[in-house]
Amino acid sequence: MLVTFHKPDSGTRYRATYRSVDGLLVELDGGGYNKVGAPEGSVPHDLAHLLVERELGLDQGLWAVLERGGMFDHCVVLEGRRKPHADRRAREIIRAAGTGLAHAELLVRAVSDAALERRLRDVSTFVHLLGDLGPPPGLDADRLERAGRRLQDGAARWAATRRGGTLEEEWNLRGSGPRRR
Secondary structure (H helix, E strand, O other): OEEEEEOOOOOOOOEEEEEOOOOOEEEEEOOOEEEOOOOOOEEEHHHHHHHHHHHHOOOOOHHHHHHOOOOOOOEEEEEOOOOOOHHHHHHHHHHHHOOHHHHHHHHHHHHHHHHHOOOOOOHHHHHHHHHHHOOOOOOOHHHHHHHHHHHHHHHHHHHHOOOOOEEEEEOOOOOOOEEEO
16 A cells, blocks of 8 residues: 655645545544654654554554554545445454554554664663563564664655655555655
8 A cells, every 4th residue: 555645835744645445545634753863853653653563564553454444533535435334344443453553653652762762672671661562573673673774764755855745655564665756
């Protein structure tokens, strides 16, 4: 699923758009940023989710839920018509993700903090930050470092994106590279 992050002409409030499984063009209203220790400083929060969730293979995080048809309050359909019972189906998808969404939120924050504090190979501190939710399966220093580097690279690419421009990322659990227009 191709996700396009739109940099505003002014201010900091970005937005992301994507095509849903139903063919709808959906806008996800963004706003927050994650500090990641890159010279550029920060990356849009929803881009941070995409990069970390993809790198760590999270199948119950924000982007996996959106890909399956989940819709949050800050999602708006820009193009297309929703199918009958789409709201109910979207709520069921979110409910089925359960604590996966909270886990993804915590993981994104923990990876961002590890990148900011230059502790990208410190798995024990990272696991401690996650508390009872614990780390994703197969987490090791290499995966943690890759996830942090993806965030830092994302911050650099976002900083290089012109005002009014876009940054594209492919969402899938196998990963793929960015596109910039």
